[in-house]
Each structure stands twice: as C-alpha cells, then as structure tokens.
Amino acid sequence: MRTFVVVHPLWSGLKRIKTIFQPMKYILTILCCICLAGTALAVTQQEARAYVANGQYAQAVTAYRTLMQQPTLAKNADCNKLFGQALCMTGAYEEAVPYLEFAAGKSRSAAWWYLALSRQHLYDFEDAIAALEKYRPTVKKDAEWQARIDSVMSECQIGLKGIGHVQNVVIIDSIIVARDLFFSHYMLGAESGRMLDARKCGEPFATLADSTETAIFENQAADYRLMSVANDGRYSLYEFHLFNGVWSEPQRIASIDVGGRCLCYPFLRSDSETLFFACDSTPGFGGLDIYKTHYSTDTESYYAPERLGMPFNSPFDDYMMAIDETHQVGWWATNRNTPSDKVCIYLFMADETPAYLDGRQPERARVASIADTWRRPKGYEALVEEIFSAPQFVVEKEEIRIPISDTKVYTSADQFRSPKAREAYEQSLNIEADLLAVQGDLDSMRQDYHSANSKHREALRQSILKAEKREEELIGQLRETQKKYRNLEIGK
Numbered sequence: 001m002r003t004f005v006v007v008h009p010l011w012s013g014l015k016r017i018k019t020i021f022q023p024m025k026y027i028l029t030i031l032c033c034i035c036l037a038g039t040a041l042a043v044t045q046q047e048a049r050a051y052v053a054n055g056q057y058a059q060a061v062t063a064y065r066t067l068m069q070q071p072t073l074a075k076n077a078d079c080n081k082l083f084g085q086a087l088c089m090t091g092a093y094e095e096a097v098p099y100l101e102f103a104a105g106k107s108r109s110a111a112w113w114y115l116a117l118s119r120q121h122l123y124d125f126e127d128a129i130a131a132l133e134k135y136r137p138t139v140k141k142d143a144e145w146q147a148r149i150d151s152v153m154s155e156c157q158i159g160l161k162g163i164g165h166v167q168n169v170v171i172i173d174s175i176i177v178a179r180d181l182f183f184s185h186y187m188l189g190a191e192s193g194r195m196l197d198a199r200k201c202g203e204p205f206a207t208l209a210d211s212t213e214t215a216i217f218e219n220q221a222a223d224y225r226l227m228s229v230a231n232d233g234r235y236s237l238y239e240f241h242l243f244n245g246v247w248s249e250p251q252r253i254a255s256i257d258v259g260g261r262c263l264c265y266p267f268l269r270s271d272s273e274t275l276f277f278a279c280d281s282t283p284g285f286g287g288l289d290i291y292k293t294h295y296s297t298d299t300e301s302y303y304a305p306e307r308l309g310m311p312f313n314s315p316f317d318d319y320m321m322a323i324d325e326t327h328q329v330g331w332w333a334t335n336r337n338t339p340s341d342k343v344c345i346y347l348f349m350a351d352e353t354p355a356y357l358d359g360r361q362p363e364r365a366r367v368a369s370i371a372d373t374w375r376r377p378k379g380y381e382a383l384v385e386e387i388f389s390a391p392q393f394v395v396e397k398e399e400i401r402i403p404i405s406d407t408k409v410y411t412s413a414d415q416f417r418s419p420k421a422r423e424a425y426e427q428s429l430n431i432e433a434d435l436l437a438v439q440g441d442l443d444s445m446r447q448d449y450h451s452a453n454s455k456h457r458e459a460l461r462q463s464i465l466k467a468e469k470r471e472e473e474l475i476g477q478l479r480e481t482q483k484k485y486r487n488l489e490i491g492k
Contacts, residue, residue, distance in 0.1 A: 045073075052082045059454055060086035077106035085114045091337070093118040104131075109138035116152060120286070121315050123362040125160040129153060154283035155315065162285060162310040166361040169311065170349040171373045172329070172380035182320075182333055182343040183215050183265075187387050189326030191270050193219045198227060199439070203403060204247060207479075208238075215320065217266050226275075228264035235262040237277060245401060246409050255301035258291060265320040275302065278319035286315035290332060310365035323350050327387050336366070341446075347384065404489050416489060424485035431481055435474040442467045 044063050051060035064083035073079045084099035096118045103111035112135035119128035132153050139145040177185050183195040196216040198209035205216060208229050217226040223242040228235045229250060236257075238250040256263065260281030267276045273295040278288040290312050293305035312318060316336035323330045330350040333343045346367070357364060364372065374380065402410040402425065416422035445464050452460055 049082065052086055055089075056454075057086040057089040061090055061092070077103050077108050080106075081108040081111045081114075084111060084118075088114040088118045091121075091339075093121045097122075104134070109135060112138070116156075120152065120156050120159065123159065123163060123315075123366050125156045125163070128156045129160075132156070151282060152286075155286040158283055158285055159315060162313070163360045163362045163365045166310045166357045166365045167312070168355045168357050168364075169351070169373060170375055170380075171311075171346050171367060171370045172349065173347040173384045174344055174367075174370060175347075176338055176342050176344050179335075179341050179343050181214075182345065183322075185345055186320075186322050186324075186331045188322060188324050188331075191220050192323065192325050193217060193268065193270070195267075195320075195322070196225075202401065203482075204250065205240075208250065213264050215265055217268060219268065219272070220270065224268075226266040226268060228262075228266065233261065235264050237263050237266050244409075245411075246403065253302065256293060256305060258305050258307075262288065264288070267320065267322045269323050270325050276321035276323075277305075278317075278321075279305075285310075285313045285318075287317040287335075288319045289313045290318050290321045292321075311367050314366065324387070327383065329383075329387060347387070404486050408490075416485075418488050421485045421488035424481055424488060428478060428481040428485065431474055431478045435471065435478060438467055438471050438474060442471065 045067055048060055048063035048067060051057070051063060060082065064079065064086060067079060068074050068083060080099040081103035084096045084103060087093075087096035087099065097115065100111045100115040100118060104115055112131045116128045116131035116135065119125070119131060132149050136146070136149050139149075175185060181197055184197075186195060188194060194217075196218055198205040198214045198216045200206070201216060205225075205227065208227065210230060213228045213230070213235060215228070218224070225240040225242075225247070227238055227240070227250070229238045229252075231252075237253045239253055240250060241248045256275075256277070258279050258281045260279045262280045263277055265276075265278045268274070269276075275293050275295065276290060277293075278290050280288050284307060290308045291305040292308060293302045295302050307313065308321070312321065312332055314334060314336050316334055318332060318334045318336075321330060321332045328350050330348050331345060332348075333345050335343055338344050363369070367373075400411050400413075402413070402415075404410055410416070413422055413425060416425060442464065445460055445467065
C-alpha cells in the first residue's frame with residue numbers, strides 16, 4: 001500500500017537549514033507514515049470483520065480489497081476466508097474461489113462451505129460436492145448444518161445431471177432491467193394475454209398484493225386472471241373470474257402443489273391448458289425453478305407439474321416463463337449474474353419439439369454466450385426488431401368500477417345517491433393518490449439504497465422506514481374510507 005505525505009511549502013525552506021536538522025525530517029516523515037497507515041489498517045480491519053458478521057458483504061468486499069494489498073494479510077487464513085465469504089455472498093463466485101481454497105488449505109473449515117456455494121454457482125458441481133464432503137465432518141454434531149449440506153448436495157447432484165441434458169434452445173436476445181415490474185418488458189402479442197401490476201388493478205388484487213409478488217396474468221379475453229397470494233407465510237396460485245363486471249373471490253388452485261413456500265409468476269398459454277409457474281420446492285436446481293403443467297378437462301385439475309431443465313433453470317432464481325404465440329418465441333427471467341436489484345430477461349425460440357445437446361454442456365447451461373446457441377450464421381436481429389416493433393396488447397382505457405356491495409358496482413361517481421358517500425369516495429381517491437406517490441418514492445429510495453455508501457445508506461434507511469410507516473397508514477386509511485362510502489351508500 002502506498003502512503004502519500006503532503007508536504008507544506010515551508011518545508012522547502014527547511015532544506016536550507018543545516019544538516020543537523022535533516023535526520024529530524026526523516027524521523028517525522030516515517031512516524032507520520034506509520035501512524036497514518038497503522039490507524040487506517042486497524043480501523044479498516046475491524047470494520048471489515050464487523051461487515052461480514054453483520055451480513056454487510058458489499059462493504060466487506062470493499063474493505064478487504066484494501067486490506068489484502070498488505071503482504072501479511074494476503075497470507076492470513078482468516079482474512080482470505082472472510083474476503084472469500086464476502087465475495088461469494090455478493091455473487092463474485094469466480095473471484096472468491098482462490099481465497100476460499102487458500103483458507104480451506106489452512107484448516108479454516110467454514111471456507112469449504114462458501115467454496116461449495118461458489119463452485120455450485122459456477123456450475124462446477126463435482127467440485128462443489130467434494131467441498132461439501134470436506135465440510136460435513138466438521139459440523140457432524142450440528143443437525144441444522146447437516147440438513148443444509150444435504151439440501152445443497154441434492155441441488156448439486158441435480159445440477160450435475162442437468163448439464164448432461166441441456167436443451168438445444170436458441171436464445172436470440174437478453175436484457176437486464178430493474179427488478180420491479182420487470183415483466184413489463186415482455187413484448188407479448190395480443191392473443192398471448194398480458195402481465196399486470198396487482199397494485200394498480202383495484203380490488204381485490206391491490207389488497208392481496210404485497211411488496212414481493214405483484215405480477216398478475218390476464219388472458220386475451222380479459223376475463224380470467226392468475227396471481228400468487230400469500231397465506232400464512234406460504235404463496236399459492238389463485239384464479240379469478242370476471243362476472244358481470246365484478247371479479248370473483250380468489251380460488252386457490254389446489255391441484256398445483258410441488259412443495260416449497262413460494263408458488264409464483266403464473267403464465268397460461270393461449271390454449272388455456274399449458275401453465276408455467278415458478279416454485280422454490282426442494283430438491284431442485286436451487287432458488288426458484290420454472291415448472292410446467294397441463295390442465296385436464298376430464299378431472300378439471302392440473303397434472304403433476306414437471307420442472308424444466310437447463311438452461312431455463314439454474315442454481316439461481318428463474319421465473320416468469322411466457323410464450324408469445326405470434327412469433328413463437330418465449331421469455332424467462334433470472335437473477336443469474338445480475339445485481340440484487342436487477343433481472344436478466346432472455347428471449348428464446350419456443351420450439352414445440354425440443355432437442356437436447358450431447359454430453360455435459362456447462363457453458364450452454366449457464367448461457368455463457370448467446371451467439372453459441374444460434375443455429376445459423378446470421379444473427380436474429382431482424383426477428384428481435386419485429387417483436388419489439390409489433391403491436392402489443394392494446395390496453396383500452398379502464399372502465400371505472402366502484403364496488404358498493406356483492407351485487408352492485410358503480411361505473412361513475414355520479415351514481416352515488418348519498419352526498420356523504422360520494423364525499424367519502426372522493427376522499428378515498430385523494431388517499432389513493434397519496435399512497436401511489438409514497439410507493440413511488442419508496443421504490444426510488446430502495447433502488448438508491450443498493451448503490452449508496454454506508455453513510456448515505458443510513459440516511460436512506462431512516463427515510464425508507466418513515467415512508468413504509470406512512471404507506472401502512474395510508475393503506476389503513478384507504479380501506480376504512482372505502483368501507484365508509486360503501487356503508488353510507490347502502491344505508492348501514
């Protein structure tokens with residue numbers, strides 16, 4: 001590490017002083033360097049350990065990059081383990097490997113765990129399994145850790161099979177977008193339906209939505225919707241039918257259950273039978289995996305879902321498979337190799353009769369190169385341009401629907417008979433506008449939080465907490481006001 005000492009201009013005059021003062025110059029300079037370097041090193045090393053202990057891995061990576069420039073710390077097994085751990089947990093798997101291998105070789109047993117995770121996400125499944133076998137004996141008395149090892153071991157074994165059975169799919173484009181409302185970038189033809197933001201769909205969807213799952217699938221006829229809804233901490237798929245301008249109560253699709261705590265991102269093809277969704281069931285590839293199932297008209301239920309293979313699934317989160325029937329292309333989203341607030345969307349050719357590659361194909365499984373998947377010399381730019389320039393689902397101006405009771409829905413504020421009820425309704429519109437503004441500010445602050453430094457993050461954290469509290473208050477006020485105008489109108 002270089003240490004720069006800023007010398008005052010007056011120092012040049014001191015050079016002319018007799019040489020008796022010359023040794024003092026060097027002594028002062030050396031002491032200053034030692035004090036500055038020693039203080040910075042001690043504080044930084046202490047902060048780096050605290051960052052890892054508190055799960056602040058991005059800050060830990062920054063701190064250890066400076067620390068590891070010191071020759072003594074570069075050979076320190078604990079520093080290598082902590083730096084490798086932070087790199088692994090921030091997704092820098094390839095960079096993490098040498099540090100974790102060094103630490104593991106110096107008997108830092110916990111390094112084997114993070115080395116296994118890094119190898120798994122690099123599709124080096126055999127090496128990941130070997131690292132897990134090294135780590136298992138060191139925690140043999142800990143049942144919880146044994147269960148974790150078993151879970152990742154199963155994922156790696158499934159991944160090892162997966163790279164030997166990779167679908168020969170043509171991926172023609174990809175785009176990295178913000179995580180929130182990523183599905184708005186799917187360019188689907190009108191006959192394929194559309195995805196909506198539940199928070200903007202009125203009742204009952206807005207109430208059922210939360211901050212993590214807001215995607216709704218709506219069919220071409222706009223009279224059927226699918227949505228993931230949380231119940232007792234578990235997400236399941238629910239369907240809704242439109243009758244006489246009113247959406248039915250949510251009905252859980254009980255025949256779709258593959259375990260896991262999160263069934264989400266449903267998409268129904270135009271045949272009204274083929275359903276895609278994502279789930280975190282185990283064993284799997286890891287994270288969310290994409291599943292496919294078909295509806296049986298005989299039993300009026302879905303067949304047992306099957307998990308898609310690679311490259312659609314991976315050790316990362318993969319979800320929201322959708323098919324554009326017009327151009328016979330498909331879309332799916334993944335967080336592989338992206339920042340935490342981003343999503344990568346792949347556009348691929350939707351072959352009805354898929355073919356598979358021979359032998360192990362880790363590079364094709366991880367989509368190392370899109371061009372390597374192409375089956376003809378020329379690119380697919382013309383098709384991409386056609387898809388993005390084609391007319392999409394035309395969203396007509398939504399008709400105002402004001403639910404008053406189970407059997408009565410107003411389409412205009414002029415239909416209110418009670419002046420007080422109409423006043424309460426108009427008040428609810430103002431509250432809803434305030435709520436949307438607060439939610440917009442929250443989205444912006446949450447995105448800024450990921451790229452902010454530690455000082456700015458603390459300020460943002462306080463602002464986010466304050467905005468979240470305000471959001472809860474407005475949601476409560478909105479519900480009470482809606483209840484109020486309904487009761488006033490029906491005379492309760």
